[in-house]
Amino acid sequence: MRSIAILNQKGGVGKTTSAVNIAAALARADRRVLLIDLDPQAHASMHLGYELNDGEASVYDVLVSGASALEALRQIDDRLMLMPSHLDLVAAELELSGKDERETILARAVQPLYDELDFCILDCPPSLGLLAINALAASREVLIPLQPHFLALQGLGKLLQTVSLVRGALSEHLRVSGILFTMFETGTRLAQEVTRDVQQFIRDSSPEDAWHWARVFETHIRRNIKLAECPSFGQTIFDYAPGSNGAEDYMALAGEILAMIEPPPLPLAMAIAQLGMPDGPPPLPPVAEALATSEPEADGTPPEPESTPPDSPEVMAS
Numbered sequence: 537m538r539s540i541a542i543l544n545q546k547g548g549v550g551k552t553t554s555a556v557n558i559a560a561a562l563a564r565a566d567r568r569v570l571l572i573d574l575d576p577q578a579h580a581s582m583h584l585g586y587e588l589n590d591g592e593a594s595v596y597d598v599l600v601s602g603a604s605a606l607e608a609l610r611q612i613d614d615r616l617m618l619m620p621s622h623l624d625l626v627a628a629e630l631e632l633s634g635k636d637e638r639e640t641i642l643a644r645a646v647q648p649l650y651d652e653l654d655f656c657i658l659d660c661p662p663s664l665g666l667l668a669i670n671a672l673a674a675s676r677e678v679l680i681p682l683q684p685h686f687l688a689l690q691g692l693g694k695l696l697q698t699v700s701l702v703r704g705a706l707s708e709h710l711r712v713s714g715i716l717f718t719m720f721e722t723g724t725r726l727a728q729e730v731t732r733d734v735q736q737f738i739r740d741s742s743p744e745d746a747w748h749w750a751r752v753f754e755t756h757i758r759r760n761i762k763l764a765e766c767p768s769f770g771q772t773i774f775d776y777a778p779g780s781n782g783a784e785d786y787m788a789l790a791g792e793i794l795a796m797i798e799p800p801p802l803p804l805a806m807a808i809a810q811l812g813m814p815d816g817p818p819p820l821p822p823v824a825e826a827l828a829t830s831e832p833e834a835d836g837t838p839p840e841p842e843s844t845p846p847d848s849p850e851v852m853a854s
């Protein structure tokens with residue numbers, strides 16, 4: 537079972553869109569998937585067309601009222617289950633503040649389900665509070681969605697520091713397994729520059745860092761209006777627009793996730809680094825490598841000028 541927290545404290549970077557459509561793509565690839573909605577906004581639950589009725593248990597009840605994970609599960613289809621969120625979750629951080637072992641409540645609750653699942657995908661809120669920490673403590677992997685704009689890396693240090701703290705204190709196997717570019721504008725110089733900066737950042741890390749083996753996914757999620765439309769119909773991109781770029785991108789991403797190689801355990805990782813592979817982790821995909829070093833077009837023409845106007849939504853979103 538692989539448990540993957542989709543985390544970035546920055547708002548509107550594509551966490552929920554990615555969590556829902558990755559979960560749906562993996563389910564279509566015949567994997568048993570649980571999607572946990574840990575955001576009080578309950579966007580992932582709505583995206584799957586799920587609305588909680590009065591009295592039904594949600595992730596709030598699991599965290600605060602001692603409900604079992606089983607009580608809060610909803611079957612979406614043959615392969616996909618949802619643990620929905622509720623607005624009450626806003627108060628959970630406060631309500632949990634005096635509770636013992638409050639960081640690992642979710643981890644302990646979902647543990648009995650893990651044998652029945654292939655994947656657990658956790659959609660995190662845009663903050664690094666107790667909800668995100670519960671998500672991290674219940675996960676082995678962190679997937680960070682990034683929108684490639686000029687402030688993309690701002691806040692990444694804090695995020696990685698949180699992952700490291702949780703790894704040190706609660707979950708020794710936790711690691712950043714992937715960085716995903718979302719709302720990608722193919723061909724812009726800015727997107728290439730941010731991709732290169734992220735590659736360099738990972739290369740400069742040391743094997744003990746929780747992000748040293750992170751893969752920068754070859755698949756970029758292109759900006760696609762169908763992805764923005766489908767939540768209001770309560771449908772995943774595969775039901776709403778199966779022929780769209782969005783469906784193609786998330787299916788390709790699921791393929792990459794399924795093909796990912798486990799990083800070596802720490803002592804072996806150190807040995808590999810000492811044997812002269814400090815320049816980058818072996819799982820780094822060749823195309824991403826090429827992207828990282830790609831210069832102007834082969835015919836000598838400079839790359840396209842940066843096409844994102846300063847007042848575009850992606851710049852404003854930060």
Ligand SMILES: Nc1ncnc2c1ncn2[C@@H]1O[C@H](COP(=O)(O)OP(=O)(O)OP(=O)(O)O)[C@@H](O)[C@H]1O
Pocket residue numbers: 546547548549550551552553554575579660661662718719720757758759760761763764765767
């Ligand atoms: N590839 C894309 N192309 C176009 N629109 C997108 C794409 N990905 C996400 N969106 C839209 O951008 C907005 C923000 O996406 P999303 O809700 O997934 O971000 P988030 O990180 O979960 O936000 P929050 O931090 O509020 O939870 C949504 O309206 C979503 O439909």
Ligand SMILES: [Mg+2]
Pocket residue numbers: 551552553575579660661
């Ligand atoms: Mg969200």
